[in-house]
Amino acid sequence: MAGDADKGSTTSTGSTKDEVTIGFPGIPSGFDPFTVSGHGSFVPLLYSTLVALDKDVNVVPDLATGYSVSDDALTYTFTLRTDAVFSDGEPVKVSDAVFTFEKIMSGASEIDLAVVDSVFESDGQLVIKLKRPRSTFILDVAGIGIAPEHAYGEDFSLHPIGSGPYVLEQYDVGQQMILMANNLYYGAAPAIKRAVFVNMTDEDQQLIAVKSGQVDITLTSATIAAANTVPGYRLVVEETVDNMGITMPVIPAGSMASDSGNPMGNDVTCDIAVRKAVAYAIDRERLCREALNGYGTPAYSENDGMPWWNPESVIETDVAFARELLDSSGWVDADGDGIREKNGQKASFPVYYFAGDSARQALAMSAANQVLENIGVEMVVQGAGEGDMVAMMVAWPVVLAWGSSNPITSYYLFHSASIGRDDWYDPESFGDAAVDAYLDAALGANSMEEAIPYWQKAQWDGTTGTSMRGECPYIFLANKDHLYYAREGLDIGDQMIHAHGAGWTLVANLKEWRWEN
Amino acid sequence: MGKLKSWGIRGGVSLGKLKSWGIYIGRGVALLFAVSALSFALASASPINPETRYRLSHPGVSQENVTKMREYWGIDEPPVGRYLGWLGGLVRGEWGMSTTYRRPVLDVIGERFSASFALMATAWVLSGLTGFAMGCVMAAARDRWPDRILRRICLFLCSVPTFWIGLVLLAVFSANLGWFPFGLAVPPGVRAESVTLAQRIHHLALPALTLSCLSFANLALHVREKLVDVYQSDYVLYARARGECGAQILFGHGIRNALVPAIIMQFGSVSELFGGSVFAESVFSYPGLGSALAKAGMDASDIPLFLGIVMISAVFIFAGNLTANILTQVIDPRTKGVG
Numbered sequence: 005m006a007g008d009a010d011k012g013s014t015t016s017t018g019s020t021k022d023e024v025t026i027g028f029p030g031i032p033s034g035f036d037p038f039t040v041s042g043h044g045s046f047v048p049l050l051y052s053t054l055v056a057l058d059k060d061v062n063v064v065p066d067l068a069t070g071y072s073v074s075d076d077a078l079t080y081t082f083t084l085r086t087d088a089v090f091s092d093g094e095p096v097k098v099s100d101a102v103f104t105f106e107k108i109m110s111g112a113s114e115i116d117l118a119v120v121d122s123v124f125e126s127d128g129q130l131v132i133k134l135k136r137p138r139s140t141f142i143l144d145v146a147g148i149g150i151a152p153e154h155a156y157g158e159d160f161s162l163h164p165i166g167s168g169p170y171v172l173e174q175y176d177v178g179q180q181m182i183l184m185a186n187n188l189y190y191g192a193a194p195a196i197k198r199a200v201f202v203n204m205t206d207e208d209q210q211l212i213a214v215k216s217g218q219v220d221i222t223l224t225s226a227t228i229a230a231a232n233t234v235p236g237y238r239l240v241v242e243e244t245v246d247n248m249g250i251t252m253p254v255i256p257a258g259s260m261a262s263d264s265g266n267p268m269g270n271d272v273t274c275d276i277a278v279r280k281a282v283a284y285a286i287d288r289e290r291l292c293r294e295a296l297n298g299y300g301t302p303a304y305s306e307n308d309g310m311p312w313w314n315p316e317s318v319i320e321t322d323v324a325f326a327r328e329l330l331d332s333s334g335w336v337d338a339d340g341d342g343i344r345e346k347n348g349q350k351a352s353f354p355v356y357y358f359a360g361d362s363a364r365q366a367l368a369m370s371a372a373n374q375v376l377e378n379i380g381v382e383m384v385v386q387g388a389g390e391g392d393m394v395a396m397m398v399a400w401p402v403v404l405a406w407g408s409s410n411p412i413t414s415y416y417l418f419h420s421a422s423i424g425r426d427d428w429y430d431p432e433s434f435g436d437a438a439v440d441a442y443l444d445a446a447l448g449a450n451s452m453e454e455a456i457p458y459w460q461k462a463q464w465d466g467t468t469g470t471s472m473r474g475e476c477p478y479i480f481l482a483n484k485d486h487l488y489y490a491r492e493g494l495d496i497g498d499q500m501i502h503a504h505g506a507g508w509t510l511v512a513n514l515k516e517w518r519w520e521n
Numbered sequence: 522m523g524k525l526k527s528w529g530i531r532g533g534v535s536l537g538k539l540k541s542w543g544i545y546i547g548r549g550v551a552l553l554f555a556v557s558a559l560s561f562a563l564a565s566a567s568p569i570n571p572e573t574r575y576r577l578s579h580p581g582v583s584q585e586n587v588t589k590m591r592e593y594w595g596i597d598e599p600p601v602g603r604y605l606g607w608l609g610g611l612v613r614g615e616w617g618m619s620t621t622y623r624r625p626v627l628d629v630i631g632e633r634f635s636a637s638f639a640l641m642a643t644a645w646v647l648s649g650l651t652g653f654a655m656g657c658v659m660a661a662a663r664d665r666w667p668d669r670i671l672r673r674i675c676l677f678l679c680s681v682p683t684f685w686i687g688l689v690l691l692a693v694f695s696a697n698l699g700w701f702p703f704g705l706a707v708p709p710g711v712r713a714e715s716v717t718l719a720q721r722i723h724h725l726a727l728p729a730l731t732l733s734c735l736s737f738a739n740l741a742l743h744v745r746e747k748l749v750d751v752y753q754s755d756y757v758l759y760a761r762a763r764g765e766c767g768a769q770i771l772f773g774h775g776i777r778n779a780l781v782p783a784i785i786m787q788f789g790s791v792s793e794l795f796g797g798s799v800f801a802e803s804v805f806s807y808p809g810l811g812s813a814l815a816k817a818g819m820d821a822s823d824i825p826l827f828l829g830i831v832m833i834s835a836v837f838i839f840a841g842n843l844t845a846n847i848l849t850q851v852i853d854p855r856t857k858g859v860g
Contacts, residue, residue, distance in 0.1 A: 023710070025709055025710060033619075033621040033622045033623075034621075034622055034623055034624075036623060039623065116586040117586075118585040118586055159624075161622070161623050161624070162624075173712075174712060174713055176705075176706075176707060176713065176808065177622075177629075177632055177633070177808055178633075178806070178808035178812055178813065178816075179705045179706060179707065179806060179807075179808045180705060180707075180709050180710075182710060182712075198710070200709045200710035202704075202705065202709045202806070203704075203705070203806045204703075204704070204806060205803075205806070206803070206804060208688050208691070208692075209688075209691065209703055209704060209804065209805075209806070211696075212691050212692060212695050212696040212703050213703045215696045216695055216696050216699050216703065218702065218703055218709070219709075391567065394573060426572075426573060427573070
């Protein structure tokens with residue numbers, strides 16, 4: 005019905021079957037490939053990358069037909085395909101790749117290539133020399149869109165030229181972007197010829213847009229999805245590594261201050277018995293049912309299910325074990341108020357979440373209920389503004405969310421080098437010599453394959469690690485499913501396991517989408 | 522009306538008039554200076570700066586790259602130097618580069634301004650007319666049922682937040698009835714050159730209605746109060762005694778007396794309009810200054826754009842209040858030299 009109101013949009017949502025209208029959170033502010041990195045962006049749509057990631061996170065050829073790595077893992081040599089052209093008709097040359105990498109290295113880019121020593125063309129091939137081996141480097145490469153040297157200039161951000169499967173047809177700042185299939189694309193021609201991305205961040209607005217049939221697919225939330233079936237649409241549930249958990253400071257209060265002078269440490273959570281007891285006292289299946297309406301899976305690490313994940317990080321809920329841990333380390337409820345104490349210190353601490361994030365709030369509250377009931381530890385769940393959060397998280401537990409298709413996230417989350425830095429990594433101040441050694445070995449390994457055992461050992465090596473089985477600096481709770489309403493008949497292909505952020509991960513494989521007849 | 526005009530002409534060139542213009546301009550400059558200093562200080566003191574943002578969204582960033590980005594954002598300079606540099610640029614018309622759009626701030630503002638201006642102007646006129654008319658109706662029917670119902674509606678609208686009104690309008694007129702689109706300023710998927718004026722108005726309707734709800738109830742209640750005072754005055758009693766009917770009293774005495782406070786209120790509400798547009802534009806994904814301000818301030822820490830929009834808003838709010846002042850004096854010469 006509502007489609008009639010806009011004659012223009014009926015064609016895109018109804019009759020023609022090679023167009024799609026997507027309700028999308030966060031239309032970008034420009035399309036300069038140097039301003040963004042990785043798969044959480046428009047890069048795979050508008051640009052080609054030297055290599056790409058398939059749905060199982062394997063590195064596959066894209067613009068490069070192949071690449072080789074020297075034995076010392078310091079020299080990467082890429083052979084580029086010769087049939088690739090930019091959307092303005094100019095061929096993609098090795099010099100464009102050199103230009104792209106040098107532009108990023110020269111700064112004013114948000115992509116970090118500090119590990120790269122030099123980039124140059126040799127015998128028609130692209131050579132990248134590193135300062136030190138970096139096992140994740142190829143993943144960084146997979147996120148870098150190659151820009152045309154001849155066309156890069158002042159207004160490139162709004163008039164991008166790439167060699168990817170789509171080109172930008174129109175961009176209305178803050179409202180919509182329209183992509184159309186790139187006729188000059190070297191890969192298979194996409195079935196979806198035109199994609200309209202409509203800016204839509206509010207979950208109520210998203211529901212209204214599908215109820216009135218104005219978009220073909222849009223994000224939704226667990227609360228909305230549980231309460232609303234929309235005729236003509238199916239609910240798409242994508243599993244993710246988009247995990248939420250509670251950070252637990254591991255050092256005692258007052259031991260040090262962060263770079264910006266905030267006091268660090270917490271006298272309750274610095275006791276490993278408390279941390280592990282909380283971790284084992286929580287029934288995560290119940291958590292997913294109660295707080296996420298069933299749209300989530302238990303989380304045991306920052307990277308469940310990824311190739312570098314250690315499956316041994318999974319723990320069973322064991323309330324008896326949790327109680328025993330607390331009893332034997334002197335946390336007992338002597339005054340009978342339901343909350344344990346030790347040396348006059350109550351087993352009670354606040355847990356902060358971003359005020360307004362209802363999923364994180366619900367999850368933390370549900371966890372807090374279980375922990376209080378099961379083991380007599382009190383978690384007082386409180387909302388906080390982002391600024392306060394930055395100041396408080398080095399001293400108090402906070403609810404954070406991670407989930408990345410690059411294992412380097414683990415390095416920054418748990419390496420001792422992150423302690424006290426003013427960022428979102430390692431607010432627990434966790435640092436352990438054995439874990440550092442594994443993480444250094446993983447990052448400095450010669451390849452992704454060689455690195456995997458080290459990434460896994462950093463989580464759990466049989467005696468220690470960053471997982472809840474080990475030192476337990478982080479109570480992982482749940483991986484939040486990404487939910488979408490999709491019009492019946494819209495096939496969104498095989499999706500890669502979703503990282504944090506539900507928008508770009510959905511459309512990364514837009515070229516594989518199609519309408520069923 | 523002829524009388525009004527002659528006042529304007531007579532006062533236009535006098536020395537006193539020039540002096541009061543000087544005072545207005547002086548006040549305006551002082552206000553803008555204060556707003557610039559205060560908002561710059563607040564933005565600088567915010568614990569969330571571009572660097573924390575950058576670290577948050579870029580896992581594995583090296584110190585080398587942070588240093589490069591700090592140079593790009595220009596946050597290593599001392600704050601006073603940065604402020605003076607920015608202020609100098611402001612005067613020269615170089616408002617800096619938006620860090621999210623990577624384009625000059627004035628370009629971004631210019632684009633957003635036209636959309637916002639259409640929205641705010643429509644809402645402003647709409648709320649002015651409906652508010653004034655509703656106030657007259659309430660006063661004419663004071664203490665009878667139309668007055669009671671309308672007054673409750675007005676009080677209700679005064680107390681609910683703008684974004685909630687927006688969501689209700691969306692649920693009713695977009696989701697259920699399908700009369701209006703769910704948002705944006707143009708229909709999705711249509712090429713810019715083929716968007717018609719009718720389509721633009723169609724997309725403008727709900728956001729403008731939402732925004733007008735912000736101030737028309739307030740205006741209506743004030744007009745009603747003023748008119749009720751008039752109705753209880755001796756000269757209205759005298760007019761009735763002379764045999765004037767309801768309409769004659771309303772148009773001859775009521776509206777004349779209620780118009781001045783209504784105009785002052787309506788121009789004074791420009792500040793609320795700017796505030797409300799942040800919410801209205803966000804609910805409807807309407808691409809104006811308000812949504813740009815929310816994005817620049819909350820998500821992106823785009824300080825140059827944020828400050829630019831603050832300054833533009835300050836200019837408009839000042840202009841609104843100034844117009845209210847001048848109009849008051851033009852319409853009612855008794856207030857000359859006051860304020």
